[in-house]
Amino acid sequence: MADTNLFLNRRAEVCAEAATINLMRKANRVLMLAVAACAAFAWGAQAQSSNTAGALEFSAYVSPTAAKPEPVRDFTFYVLTKSFEDIRHEIEEANGAPDRGKFIDGLKLSSELREWLKGHDTLDLTMPGTDKQITAEDIIHVPEFLVAYQRSNSGGVANGIPKPKYKDSDKTDHPEKYEKGRQEYLAALKKYAQAHPESVAGMELELDSINPAKKWAETQNNFKKRVNQQAPMLAQTKYLAAKVDTNLDGQARVGKLPAGNYWLSTLDLEAGAGDSRLKWDLPVTIEAGQTARIELTNLNSTETAKFK
Secondary structure (H helix, E strand, C coil): CHHHHHHHHHHHHHHHHHHHHHHHHHHHHHHHHHHHHHHHHHHHHHHHHHHHEEEEEEEEEECCCCCCCEECCCCEEEEECCCHHHHHHHHHHHHCCCCHHHHHHCCCCCHHHHHHHHCCCCCCCCCCCHHHHCCHHHHHHCHHHHHHHHHHCCCCCCCCCCCCCCCCCHHHHCHHHHHHHHHHHHHHHHHHHHHCHHHCCCHHHHHHHHCCHHHHHHHHHHHHHHHHHHHHHHHHHHCEEEEEECCCCCEEEEEEEECEEEEEECCCCCEEECCEEEECEEEEEECCCCEEEEEECHHHCCEEEECC
């Protein structure tokens, strides 16, 4: 009886071992199939990627005046999905370029002069030729022009120019007499300016103290500085597809670019050689499985500066 139990126990152990071995074999087969499937998927993905991607090869040269082209060495180029110039415009629209009308409204000038500035294509009152835009009507209508005209023709410079006959004290004591005398003076002055246009020449020199040109230039320059600071950052955070440095021969290559339209750009950086300073923002089309080749020179640069 004891021998029979021993036999049965041993037989059960053998069966259990066989079942375990079969289970492990099946698990190994499943694992091998899974590995093979993953490998096939990876190969297919790689093949598909290679079929839908392309490459870009380019060289960059700068030609100084009366000299041979020099390679742009060890210089970073950026492959963007949007033109850098368009990126600048995007920032300008987002920030709001300085508004000329609002700027004029904020000037501490008479309302008459602010309206005159809005109606004329100038903010530089001292620029040569400004006097040609100022009429006799403007002189008597705009307080600042009247003062400038009077100063310009003071000291006996102009013969026969009308003199005011009213007194400042009459403005309070005899306001009606003051206003009548003032209107008569302005009418005579207008008539004189119309008959003697040479008396208007040079009056712009008397407008320097109220000239808004410098303040307008500062406003525009400050805005440009903000754009110049933000544009490269936006280009690299939102529109950057790749960046690469040129070698000592001025050559570079970018691979695995998805097919599509790009711009090869130096952002706001200049590549220089001799007296030439160049920037590029050149469109390029990448086709699947193809290599696009471009040569960057002075001819296709977006900006050429010559140092004197």
